[in-house]
Amino acid sequence: MAELRTAPQEYVWIARMWVRSSLAYPLSFWTLTVGSALITLLDFVGLGLMFHSIPTLGGFGLREVALLYGASGIGIGVADLLIGSVEQVGVHVRTGTLDAMLTRPVPLLVQVCADRFAVRRLGRISQAVAVFGYGAWWVDWTLPKVALAVLMVASACLIFFSLFVAFSCIQFWTVDSTEFANAFTYGGNTMTQYPMTIFPREVLKGLTFVVPLAFVNWYPCLYLLDRPDPFGLPSWFAVLSPLAAVLTVAVSGLAWRTGVRHYTSTGS
Amino acid sequence: MLYAAVAARSFRRFSTYRTATLAGVFTNSVFGVIYSYAYLALWHQRPDAGGYDATDAVTYVWLGQALLMTVALWGGGTTDDLAERVRTGDVAIDLYRPVGLIGWYLAGDLGRAAYHLLARGVAPTILGLLLFDIALPASPAAGLGFLLSLALAVVTSFGIRFLVACSAFWLLDQTGMRMLSGVLAIFLSGMTLPLVIFPEPLRSIALALPWASYLQTPADIWLGHRSGTAIVDGLGLQVLWIVVLLTLCHLTLGAATRKVVLQGG
Numbered sequence: 001m002a003e004l005r006t007a008p009q010e011y012v013w014i015a016r017m018w019v020r021s022s023l024a025y026p027l028s029f030w031t032l033t034v035g036s037a038l039i040t041l042l043d044f045v046g047l048g049l050m051f052h053s054i055p056t057l058g059g060f061g062l063r064e065v066a067l068l069y070g071a072s073g074i075g076i077g078v079a080d081l082l083i084g085s086v087e088q089v090g091v092h093v094r095t096g097t098l099d100a101m102l103t104r105p106v107p108l109l110v111q112v113c114a115d116r117f118a119v120r121r122l123g124r125i126s127q128a129v130a131v132f133g134y135g136a137w138w139v140d141w142t143l144p145k146v147a148l149a150v151l152m153v154a155s156a157c158l159i160f161f162s163l164f165v166a167f168s169c170i171q172f173w174t175v176d177s178t179e180f181a182n183a184f185t186y187g188g189n190t191m192t193q194y195p196m197t198i199f200p201r202e203v204l205k206g207l208t209f210v211v212p213l214a215f216v217n218w219y220p221c222l223y224l225l226d227r228p229d230p231f232g233l234p235s236w237f238a239v240l241s242p243l244a245a246v247l248t249v250a251v252s253g254l255a256w257r258t259g260v261r262h263y264t265s266t267g268s
Numbered sequence: 269m270l271y272a273a274v275a276a277r278s279f280r281r282f283s284t285y286r287t288a289t290l291a292g293v294f295t296n297s298v299f300g301v302i303y304s305y306a307y308l309a310l311w312h313q314r315p316d317a318g319g320y321d322a323t324d325a326v327t328y329v330w331l332g333q334a335l336l337m338t339v340a341l342w343g344g345g346t347t348d349d350l351a352e353r354v355r356t357g358d359v360a361i362d363l364y365r366p367v368g369l370i371g372w373y374l375a376g377d378l379g380r381a382a383y384h385l386l387a388r389g390v391a392p393t394i395l396g397l398l399l400f401d402i403a404l405p406a407s408p409a410a411g412l413g414f415l416l417s418l419a420l421a422v423v424t425s426f427g428i429r430f431l432v433a434c435s436a437f438w439l440l441d442q443t444g445m446r447m448l449s450g451v452l453a454i455f456l457s458g459m460t461l462p463l464v465i466f467p468e469p470l471r472s473i474a475l476a477l478p479w480a481s482y483l484q485t486p487a488d489i490w491l492g493h494r495s496g497t498a499i500v501d502g503l504g505l506q507v508l509w510i511v512v513l514l515t516l517c518h519l520t521l522g523a524a525t526r527k528v529v530l531q532g533g
Contacts, residue, residue: 025439025440025441025443025444027439027441027444028439028441028442028443028444028445029444030444031444031445031447031448032443032444032447034448035444035447035448035450035451036447038448038451039447039450039451039454042451042454042455042460043460045455045460046455046460046461049461049465049466049467050306050310050461050465052465052467053310053313053314053317053318053465054310054313054314054317056313057306057309057310058309174287175287176285176287176288176291177287177288177290177291178288178291179288179291179292179294179295180291180294180295182295183294183295183298183299187295187298187299187302190299190302190303191302194302194305194306194309198305198306198308198309199305200305203305
């Protein structure tokens with residue numbers, strides 16, 4: 001338990017060091033920050049251009065899609081900023097740096113996540129917040145809706161956290177499978193940018209009961225937008241997001257422990 | 269002969285990472301499925317958007333996923349090696365060699381592209397065929413034109429990536445420029461959304477820029493939206509951009525070399 005209490009402080013120490021190191025190339029630092037905001041900005045412009053041809057996508061207007069897009073974007077943005085580096089665990093295994101980390105008196109997950117901490121990822125988050133703000137402008141806010149929105153964003157961050165960690169654990173078995181995890185993290189982000197109505201019913205089932213990405217934004221947003229569930233699921237699914245988040249965190253914690261236990265050094 | 273040998277070895281170098289290839293194919297396919305449903309929703313409401321029908325649109329999605337790595341849309345490829353060698357100073361040794369720097373790295377990149385076409389291109393195309401019944405090349409001429417256009421796309425992309433890598437001569441670190449260049453490429457190649465459904469005048473501008481080579485031109489030839497002389501026009505514009513870009517590469521390298529000499533390597 002003592003380990004858990006000091007972990008945030010240790011994370012901040014390592015992260016601060018990487019921030020200083022990234023400022024060694026100031027021009028690269030700033031272009032990377034602007035670039036990371038631009039990527040997602042142009043991504044949303046692409047979505048906006050789709051609405052140039054059609055008034056609604058899957059029955060949802062641009063303002064409603066902006067809400068979905070923003071919530072999912074904030075979730076993956078925060079997760080990517082804080083623990084996105086866990087994707088590189090395979091590199092640590094291959095190059096042997098994981099051995100060095102194991103000998104240090106800081107939890108391994110903290111070290112791996114704080115490694116190469118990149119402030120530039122704030123670019124992506126600010127873009128997502130702006131889009132979410134645009135979508136939220138048109139919502140009829142009430143107190144329960146505000147509370148649900150807060151829970152939604154927190155759960156979205158936790159669900160993406162867990163996906164990053166859980167799918168990175170595969171790299172303890174096969175070190176060069178980074179891209180496999182991308183299908184679930186970035187793929188999950190792309191998928192949840194769209195209203196679920198454009199996908200077949202089976203996809204929604206999978207995203208509800210297998211990989212709970214639909215809880216990132218879909219169910220809570222339906223409540224925020226005063227829409228009945230197009231698939232006929234009960235409206236109280238909206239408040240299940242925190243539960244889905246806790247479950248995925250537990251599963252990813254288990255996956256991480258199993259992965260670390262399985263780890264055998266390359267000996268290099 | 270030398271360049272063929274470089275290309276062949278580069279092909280083998282990239283073919284070592286088998287699990288990475290498999291993981292990449294899986295991820296490309298997941299994105300292919302997502303975008304297919306998004307485009308189907310769009311074309312369901314506007315069945316003639318951009319002159320495409322729903323099958324064309326879905327085919328376009330899977331071609332995009334198949335070509336993503338081949339044309340190195342995100343950057344990467346042998347130009348990353350060059351940028352790293354500029355940063356460490358090892359490039360000084362490259363400049364001593366009796367082989368042109370551009371030709372050397374281009375040959376290596378063509379070998380890489382050939383591998384990525386086979387390993388990362390064929391599988392998503394087959395999957396698209398099975399899952400979404402995508403269109404095959406409109407005619408043998410279209411198939412041939414597609415391959416030719418694709419080869420030109422790789423060279424165009426190489427020209428841009430080489431220029432980005434050369435920025436390391438001045439900035440030491442190419443990562444920032446590489447990212448900005450990748451952002452432009454993703455949007456202006458039509459990977460985010462087919463250029464044909466962009467509103468005017470954005471559409472005409474994007475179609476005239478070199479990034480249209482990456483995906484829009486080869487895809488239009490595959491789909492038969494460019495046929496006969498329109499194929500020649502498309503390929504001609506690609507060649508024009510290649511001439512411009514490779515000339516720029518040559519000039520930039522010349523300027524960079526003088527700078528390196530001034531610094532004493």
